[in-house]
Amino acid sequence: MINLSPSAVEVLNVGGTAVETNNAASAMHPVIDVNANRITFNLVKGQFNGSQFSPGLRGSNIGVTLDANAGTWSATNGTSGPLTAAEITAVLNFIKNLRNGIETIAVNHGIFAGTQVAS
Numbered sequence: 001m002i003n004l005s006p007s008a009v010e011v012l013n014v015g016g017t018a019v020e021t022n023n024a025a026s027a028m029h030p031v032i033d034v035n036a037n038r039i040t041f042n043l044v045k046g047q048f049n050g051s052q053f054s055p056g057l058r059g060s061n062i063g064v065t066l067d068a069n070a071g072t073w074s075a076t077n078g079t080s081g082p083l084t085a086a087e088i089t090a091v092l093n094f095i096k097n098l099r100n101g102i103e104t105i106a107v108n109h110g111i112f113a114g115t116q117v118a119s
Contacts, residue, residue: 002026024047029042062076
């Protein structure tokens with residue numbers, strides 16, 4: 001979860017009454033392309049209530065793409081830049097470990113009978 005700076009907080013009013021205050025953000029809805037080594041997700045604004053993040057219904061959100069092959073990141077708000085070597089390694093390791101973990105579950109539960117996971 002990301003605590004937003006005061007300049008990034010959104011207070012949404014209806015008829016002069018605050019109906020939503022988005023003071024936090026969280027990475028949500030990831031789409032992972034294991035062949036292109038790319039992760040796309042949304043940074044969603046909302047509220048952090050105790051131990052749970054509640055996405056806002058009306059706030060502005062930002063789409064982000066991490067491209068480990070190109071070594072770049074880009075966002076729908078027009079910002080972009082290079083990933084560091086450590087970030088590229090982290091993205092590649094995450095994608096490979098997630099893929100292998102999902103494939104292991106598929107094998108362990110016989111989704112494809114008689115198969116094994118190749119690394």
